[in-house]
Amino acid sequence: MDLYEYQAKELFGRHGIPVPAGKVAATPAEAREIAAELNAPVVIKAQVKTGGRGKAGGIRPAAGPVSAEQEAARVLGMDIKGHLARRVLVEAATVPFEEYYAAFLVDRAEGGFLAMVSGQGGMEIEELAATDPDAIVKLPIDPVTGVDADTARLLAAKAGLPEQAADALERLWKVLVAEDALLVEVNPLICTTDQRIVALDGKVTLDDNAYFRHAWEYAERTDSLEDRARAKGLNYVKLDGTVGIIGNGAGLVMSTLDVVAGAGAAPANFLDIGGGASAQVMADGLEIILADPDVRSVLVNVFGGITACDAVANGIVTALQLLGERGHGRPIVVRLDGNNAEVGRRILSEARHPAVRQVSTMDGAAETAARLAAGA
Amino acid sequence: MAIFLTKDSRVLVQGMTGAEGTRHTARMLAAGTDVVAGVTPGKGGRSVDFGERTVPVFGSVAEAVAETGADVSVVFVPPRFTGGAVEEAVAAGVPLCVVITEGVPVHDAVRFRALANGRTRIIGPNCPGLISPGQSSAGIIPADITSAGRIGLVSKSGTLTYQLMYELRDLGFSTCVGIGGDPVVGTTHIDCLKAFQEDPGTDAIVMIGEIGGDAEERAAAYIAEHVTKPVVAYVAGFTAPEGKTMGHAGAIVSGSSGTAQAKKEALEAVGVRVGKTPSETARLMRGLL
Numbered sequence: 001m002d003l004y005e006y007q008a009k010e011l012f013g014r015h016g017i018p019v020p021a022g023k024v025a026a027t028p029a030e031a032r033e034i035a036a037e038l039n040a041p042v043v044i045k046a047q048v049k050t051g052g053r054g055k056a057g058g059i060r061p062a063a064g065p066v067s068a069e070q071e072a073a074r075v076l077g078m079d080i081k082g083h084l085a086r087r088v089l090v091e092a093a094t095v096p097f098e099e100y101y102a103a104f105l106v107d108r109a110e111g112g113f114l115a116m117v118s119g120q121g122g123m124e125i126e127e128l129a130a131t132d133p134d135a136i137v138k139l140p141i142d143p144v145t146g147v148d149a150d151t152a153r154l155l156a157a158k159a160g161l162p163e164q165a166a167d168a169l170e171r172l173w174k175v176l177v178a179e180d181a182l183l184v185e186v187n188p189l190i191c192t193t194d195q196r197i198v199a200l201d202g203k204v205t206l207d208d209n210a211y212f213r214h215a216w217e218y219a220e221r222t223d224s225l226e227d228r229a230r231a232k233g234l235n236y237v238k239l240d241g242t243v244g245i246i247g248n249g250a251g252l253v254m255s256t257l258d259v260v261a262g263a264g265a266a267p268a269n270f271l272d273i274g275g276g277a278s279a280q281v282m283a284d285g286l287e288i289i290l291a292d293p294d295v296r297s298v299l300v301n302v303f304g305g306i307t308a309c310d311a312v313a314n315g316i317v318t319a320l321q322l323l324g325e326r327g328h329g330r331p332i333v334v335r336l337d338g339n340n341a342e343v344g345r346r347i348l349s350e351a352r353h354p355a356v357r358q359v360s361t362m363d364g365a366a367e368t369a370a371r372l373a374a375g376a
Numbered sequence: 377m378a379i380f381l382t383k384d385s386r387v388l389v390q391g392m393t394g395a396e397g398t399r400h401t402a403r404m405l406a407a408g409t410d411v412v413a414g415v416t417p418g419k420g421g422r423s424v425d426f427g428e429r430t431v432p433v434f435g436s437v438a439e440a441v442a443e444t445g446a447d448v449s450v451v452f453v454p455p456r457f458t459g460g461a462v463e464e465a466v467a468a469g470v471p472l473c474v475v476i477t478e479g480v481p482v483h484d485a486v487r488f489r490a491l492a493n494g495r496t497r498i499i500g501p502n503c504p505g506l507i508s509p510g511q512s513s514a515g516i517i518p519a520d521i522t523s524a525g526r527i528g529l530v531s532k533s534g535t536l537t538y539q540l541m542y543e544l545r546d547l548g549f550s551t552c553v554g555i556g557g558d559p560v561v562g563t564t565h566i567d568c569l570k571a572f573q574e575d576p577g578t579d580a581i582v583m584i585g586e587i588g589g590d591a592e593e594r595a596a597a598y599i600a601e602h603v604t605k606p607v608v609a610y611v612a613g614f615t616a617p618e619g620k621t622m623g624h625a626g627a628i629v630s631g632s633s634g635t636a637q638a639k640k641e642a643l644e645a646v647g648v649r650v651g652k653t654p655s656e657t658a659r660l661m662r663g664l665l
Contacts, residue, residue: 106482108589108626111489111560126631143486180483182559209625210481212456237620250557250623251533251586254612258636259653261615270616272623305518305538306403338521338542362539363653 001206003218004047006089008202011179012186017171018198022091031072034090035065041093044071046078046085051124056080061093094198099188100161101125102169104141104176106183113141113176117169119160121188147173165189168197180210225269225288232284234271241266242373244289244298244330246282248273248307256301259362265370268295275306279318286319290330297372298332299365309336309344317351331372332356335365377577378508378551379528379568380472380497381448385512388413388440388470390461391452392424393433400452400476400516402426407519409512413440415449437468448472450505450514458501459484466496474514475500475562482625485560498562502625504534504554515554517541523548527661528572530565531584532557532591532624536612536654540582543658547665550578557586557624565595573603580606580664582657583648585639587613588626592639600646606664609643609650610657611636 003011006024013019021038024047025031035042046058053059058080062068068090078085099121107114118136120128128135137159141147147155152170156163168189176184183205190200206216229236235250239257243265247253250272257267269292273285282300289298302312313336320332332355336344341360348358357372359365387404391397392414405411405426413434414424420435434440437449449465451458451473458477465473466488473496480501492498499506505515510524517534522541525548531537537554553568555561565583572578581603585592592611599607613622613629614636621628629635640650649664651657 106486106559108559109591109594111562112486143483143490177483180481182482207482208621209455209479210483213481235623237617237622239615239617247535249533249535249538250627251531251537251584251612252535252539254533254586254616254622254627255536255539255610255654257615258612262652267615270620270622303535303539303542305521305535306516338538339518361655363655 001208001218002049003204003206004049004087005045005202006047006087007218008204009199011175011204012199012202015171015175015178017168017175018196019202020091020094020198020200022089024087024089025072026087028069028073028076031088031090032065032069035062035068038090038092042068042090043093044068044075045089045091046075046080047087047089048080048083048085050081050083053080058085094190094192094200096188096190096200097193098191100159100165100190101128101136101187102172102189103183103185104173107140110140113143115139115141115147115155117155117159117161121190125187141173146177162191164195165191165197168199175204179204180207180214181205182207225292229271229288232288234273234285234288236288237270238292239267239269241268242294242296243369244268244292244295245301246271246273246285246289246298247301248275248303252301252303256299256362256366259366260299260370263366263370265373268292279315279322282315283319283322286323295330296375297330297369299369300332300334301362301365302336304336304338304340304344308340309338310340310347312336313344313347316348317353320353320356330355333365333369333372334358335360335362337362377575378511379571379575379578380553381506381508381512381514381551383408383511385448385514386410386412386444386446387448387450387512387514388415388437388444388446389450389452390415390437390465392416392431393419394452397452398424401431403516403519404513405429407507407513408510409514412444412446415440437464437470441468441470446470448474448514451475451477453477455479455481459488462488462498463491466492470496472497472499474503474505476503476505476515478502480558482558482560485558489560489562492562499553500556500561502558503556503561504537506551506553508551509549517552517554521545525549526577526579527582528568528575528578528580529553529582529584530555530568532586533584533612536584536610539654540584540658543655544661547662550575557626559589559626565591566598569595569598569603573605578605580661582661583607583609585609585611586624586627587616587622587636588628588634590633593642596642596646596648599648607648608657608660608664609648610654611639611650
């Protein structure tokens with residue numbers, strides 16, 4: 001899960017990394033109050049989980065409370081690359097003398113941690129990596145021993161950062177470890193004219209798997225289908241198409257989306273009901289998918305591995321009973337393969353549900369679902 | 377022959393007395409696996425009756441290894457205890473540790489991977505394990521959907537592994553390895569490609585990848601340099617939108633990196649045939665053999 005800048009900076013502050021004084025506002029009036037409290041020129045920053053805010057006009061200076069209110073009114077509600085700015089961070093304007101880049105992250109390829117530090121900050125790191133890769137110092141970090149004061153000093157020195165930046169680097173590493181983060185990034189980390197090190201921006205990605213050992217309260221609950229699915233323990237991602245998709249196993253579901261796209265239709269969602277595929281889980285899944293008004297046909301793609309297909313077929317039949325009338329409107333194409341596939345198909349045939357059609361192969365089922373969604 | 381797991385492997389199960397552990401131990405035994413021990417802290421001295429075999433339970437991995445000569449551990453413990461369980465297996469010097477558990481924090485995986493440091497091969501976490509059909513199974517891959525043969529399979533995804541095992545069941549497999557869908561896993565596509573290349577019992581390789589990271593691109597570079605056996609591949613996730621996790625914690629496209637298209641192109645550039653669907657991938661393999 002990615003954090004907003006203001007959340008990242010709260011974490012940094014708690015771990016002793018200097019950040020500009022500031023607070024988050026959801027209305028122009030709040031922005032005005034915060035600017036008045038700060039009693040200094042401020043910057044109004046759109047809180048969106050994407051880069052390129054500055055270029056999109058989402059970062060605006062304001063000399064005092066009145067202009068803070070005006071600028072916040074312009075930024076709030078702004079759409080930046082599909083992300084709606086619901087809040088702004090109002091913080092004391094801080095002028096950089098020099099800008100750096102600092103990050104610690106999980107290195108997927110090596111299965112370890114990596115430090116990335118550069119004396120050139122401010123621009124996107126991908127851009128810097130493309131134009132001047134030598135300007136980025138990369139150092140693998142031993143996960144057992146971590147980053148101590150000496151390592152931090154070495155990193156700062158190699159990247160051409162002032163000595164006093166080492167402390168911020170060491171603390172940034174502590175944020176990664178203490179918060180189970182997959183990425184902590186400061187861009188830019190700055191040195192002011194009076195030689196203070198300040199984190200001017202912040203990006204933190206937390207590990208969803210580590211929820212159990214933290215008291216995180218970052219989740220934004222909405223009434224979206226994705227959140228309703230999550231509440232039922234289902235792994236659902238809404239997409240733009242018209243063919244609703246249910247399958248067992250993340251890989252098989254991803255593959256099903258691709259095969260449906262290859263058949264000329266657009267998938268409406270990703271939904272993995274996992275192993276087991278009990279009647280209740282199948283019913284919950286179908287209910288979520290049929291709650292999407294864009295869905296015009298449904299494809300249930302199950303491979304019976306551990307769970308035999310007869311159990312899955314019984315699950316589908318019971319699920320349709322549980323759903324009752326709600327399940328009848330749109331055609332449901334079912335493909336069952338693997339363990340006990342013949343028995344499973346017979347159970348579905350004998351149930352004679354008006355909405356259900358069976359196709360024995362994945363490719364064939366995708367074509368049928370695509371055709372039905374197109375209204376043919 | 378096979379890779380990593382053979383009929384001579386002696387398997388212990390960490391978390392065997394839990395519901396999942398018991399259920400899958402019974403399946404592993406039915407698949408011919410030589411399950412020699414269970415480990416549950418505090419429950420040493422008991423045993424579990426699986427019908428044809430009664431498996432002793434030990435309080436620690438070290439005891440289980442000393443008493444039974446186990447050389448493979450399969451881990452079925454809940455996420456919050458998985459890190460500790462794997463570190464225990466590593467400390468006891470178990471050569472192969474298969475971590476089935478889903479939802480293990482990435483920091484824990486990084487740590488046990490570092491501690492294993494080449495002495496213990498870790499497979500997973502968040503994986504279905506591996507099977508050498510007709511010989512042994514360590515994990516949850518169903519044994520009765522395929523047969524023994526000479527194809528090697530490596531995959532991030534469990535169900536796509538099963539799909540291909542089933543489609544090619546008449547030809548059969550030497551070993552099928554599910555390496556797991558997490559961002560950090562102990563064994564990579566490349567580790568398996570290397571082992572299959574060296575295995576005299578494997579004639580051809582199926583590689584299944586998915587969006588996220590650059591493991592498939594790296595595998596492509598490895599194949600170009602080191603693999604002479606025929607390889608066919610499948611990549612899932614062409615329609616995945618940017619920034620959304622598709623089920624597996626590691627399956628996410630970030631910006632332009634980790635896309636299925638890039639992976640497919642990297643593989644095709646080194647001569648690997650890439651199927652558009654799992655079924656087409658199976659047909660490509662038939663065409664090669």
